[in-house]
Amino acid sequence: MSDRENHQNDVASPTHRVRHVLGLSGGKDSAALALFMRDRVPEMEYFFCDTGYELPETYEYIERLEAFLGKPIVRLNPTRDFDHWLKVYNGYLPSQRMRWCTRMLKLKPFEEFVGDDPTFTYIAIRADEDRDGYLSTKPNITPVYPFRDHGITKEDVMRILHEHGLGLPSYYSWRTRSGCYFCFFQRKIEWLGLKQHHPELFERAKLYEKVDEETGARYTWSQDESLNELERPERAAEIVRKHELEIAKARCRNPSERLFHIFSDSVDDEQDLRPCLICDL
Ligand code: SF4
Structure with a gap:
């Protein structure tokens, strides 16, 4: 029995089903992971945290990916929008040091989506990346890193996207990352x-x-x-x-x-x- 299956048995309770979820950002890595996992975990639930401020190319890519997966990608919308939270934060635009936007527009809707269900969340950090993971600290949420476990690198991601015929999101010709159009992480x-x-x-x-x-x-x-x-x-x-x-x-x-x-x-x-x-x- 694999570690995941062992853990699955540990966290399951009679009242909660174990869920498998995979978040799409509109970027290449999560899209490739979704394609990589499609037949491995058929019960996977796909979701996209839609802040309402994403690029048009991102929405288009998510729609195309949905067709490739043959399953709906659940759109998670925040209950209050960016302008509301901007007022709450006294007009302070989010920044690296005050990243309230991620918490309010993405993490919160995600945690509400998961609720108290024991959940495996599949994260697309690659084997050739040196960065850590996961923002939610809820004890019922367990991160899984299939690309790391399978030694999948950036080259492999490109190959997966190419082989499935999905390719890259079109914004990659001028922007390297997904996210809100006004994201302060932009170069x-x-x-x-x-x-x-x-x-x-x-x-x-x-x-x-x-x-x-x-x-x-x-x-x-x-x-x-x-x-x-x-x-x-x-x-x-x-x-x-x-x-x-x-x-x-x-x-x-x-x-x-x-x-x-x-x-x-x-x-x-x-x-x-x-x-x-x-x-x-
Ligand atoms: S993409 Fe950028 S602006 Fe949008 S929620 Fe994430 S960090 Fe904030």
């Missing part, structure tokens, strides 16, 4: 990508930024500059130049690497840009 070049591909969303993101004239307090998505400052032609040109330099250096190091890998692997020294797992896998 500068990705903010410019948002402006180019979804100018209306870029404008909406700008509306959230405020500078308090009296106190000088700045409420901006990036700590060091506002989107108004970032989009100025000379600043935008500088960001593009720096990005192209990074890409060129990465190409020199590994000429056969595909552009997507170079883009996603290039190190951004502006800030620590590791989003939470529930938003980015």
Whole structure:
């Protein structure tokens, strides 16, 4: 009997069924994991924490994936939206240090979905990644890491997506991660990508930024500059130049690497840009 089956017997009680759930973020890794697990755990429940602020490409990818899985992907919506919580947090935009958005818009709906049922949650951390896991501390929720257990790397993920005919989400041509369109984990070049591909969303993101004239307090998505400052032609040109330099250096190091890998692997020294797992896998 496997560890999972042993644990399954331990946590099951007469009143609770054991559940197997897999969260889709709209990113490549969780999509590949869903395809990888489809026939291994037929009773799997798939879910997507929809903040209501995801990219159009993410919604489209989730719909396509649903067809490939042949099962519904349950959309989990928060009971109160971002604007509500922004007021609760006194207008402070979320940041790496104050990541209330993940807790309120993603983690809370997920924990409500699971309730008190003993649940295995399947997480798409790969074997070639060095990051830890799981945000929920509820004792009835047990994380499972199939990619780590099976030695699945990024190359394997790409192969799984290719073999199933799903491919990558289309936003990968200009953005490396899933998540809200205004996510503060975006790189500068990705903010410019948002402006180019979804100018209306870029404008909406700008509306959230405020500078308090009296106190000088700045409420901006990036700590060091506002989107108004970032989009100025000379600043935008500088960001593009720096990005192209990074890409060129990465190409020199590994000429056969595909552009997507170079883009996603290039190190951004502006800030620590590791989003939470529930938003980015
Ligand atoms: S994607 Fe970004 S902005 Fe959205 S909930 Fe996650 S961390 Fe917050």
